[in-house]
Amino acid sequence: QKEVEQNSGPLSVPEGAIASLNCTYSDRGSQSFFWYRQYSGKSPELIMFIYSNGDKEDGRFTAQLNKASQYVSLLIRDSQPSDSATYLCAVNEGNKLVFGAGTILRVKS
Amino acid sequence: GAVVSQHPSRVICKSGTSVKIECRSLDFQATTMFWYRQFPKQSLMLMATSNEGSKATYEQGVEKDKFLINHASLTLSTLTVTSAHPEDSSFYICSADRVGYGYTFGSGTRLTVV
Numbered sequence: 001q002k003e004v005e006q007n008s009g010p011l012s013v014p015e016g017a018i019a020s021l022n023c024t025y026s027d028r029g030s031q032s033f034f035w036y037r038q039y040s041g042k043s044p045e046l047i048m049f050i051y052s053n054g055d056k057e058d059g060r061f062t063a064q065l066n067k068a069s070q071y072v073s074l075l076i077r078d079s080q081p082s083d084s085a086t087y088l089c090a091v092n093e094g095n096k097l098v099f100g101a102g103t104i105l106r107v108k109s
Numbered sequence: 110g111a112v113v114s115q116h117p118s119r120v121i122c123k124s125g126t127s128v129k130i131e132c133r134s135l136d137f138q139a140t141t142m143f144w145y146r147q148f149p150k151q152s153l154m155l156m157a158t159s160n161e162g163s164k165a166t167y168e169q170g171v172e173k174d175k176f177l178i179n180h181a182s183l184t185l186s187t188l189t190v191t192s193a194h195p196e197d198s199s200f201y202i203c204s205a206d207r208v209g210y211g212y213t214f215g216s217g218t219r220l221t222v223v
Contacts, residue, residue, distance in 0.1 A: 034211055043115075043202045043217040044153070046210075088152065090212070095141060097204075097212055101152045 002027035004091050006100035015109045019076040023089030023100055026070070032092040033065055033072045037085045038102065044088055047074070079107040111207035112136050115215025122193055122222055130188045130218045132203030138183035139205035143212070144176075147200040159186040193222040 003026040013019045021035075032051055036044035050056045050063040050072065062075040072091075076083055086102040112135040122128050132142055140161045145153040157178055158166040165178035177189040190197055202217040 036214075041219075043200075043214040046213060049211045095206070096143065096155055096158060098155075099153045 002030070002091070002093050002098055004089055004098050004100040006087075006089050006103045008101055008103060010104040010106050012106045012108060013079050015079060015081060015107055017079050017107075019079045019083065019105055019107070021074040021076070021087050021089075021103050021105065023072045023074075023091075024070055025072070025089075025091045025098075027091065027093060027098075028067075028070065030091045030093065033063070034090040034097065035061075035063060035072075035074045036088040036090060037083075038088055039085045047087075076105075079105075081107050081109045083107050110136055111205070111210035111213040113139075113203060113205050113213045113215040115203050115218060117218055118216055119219045120221070122220070124194055124222055125192055127189055127191045128193055128220060130190075130201055130203075130220075132186045132188070132205075132215050134184045134205050134207075137205075137207045139186075139207070140183060141206065142180060142186040143204040143206075144178065144186075144188050145202045145204065147202060147217075153202065156188075159188075161186075190220065193220070195222045198222045 005024045034049045035047040038044045050065045056063045060077045064073045088102045089100040090097040114133045142159040144156045156171045159180040161180045167173045180186040203215045206212045
């Protein structure tokens, strides 16, 4: 199985700051990249997905993809305490998703 | 949208009994659904891919006779944990992919085997 790597954290940022979450993947054939947020005891919630190199913005969230470097990131602007959660990066392998271990984000008020 | 409903949300069963978990796509048809398991403080591990009208595809190391998957319609997949044991206690989550909406997850089922 291909690998998806994330720093486990925790990543601590003050309220209002930009949180930057990073993910690398091993399969050069991957075409689809997903970011999920998971609160403790809950199932993952899709934040956004990206297919093309470059940036994709949705509200306070921006996903960045660099296929040459096999790197995808998620930026959260104006971080709020409610953004505190585990952020999962997922990459397609065929029609399946391979997940990273997740990065714990803590936003301190 | 792409809504996936999963039931029950929580179940406690005795060791040796079987438990059935349902996963429904509410506003779209899903020819393929995915079943994951998540242990505390670990990431999601894909157990199997459920295919409508055909046999499920299981990941390496997952016992297909223990985790029975049925995908009898385009909106319903079920996972039955047979002869459950305490080590099967986990968080089970289903997922489906709708083109344009990404992979959406059900709310999950917390299984506790006592």
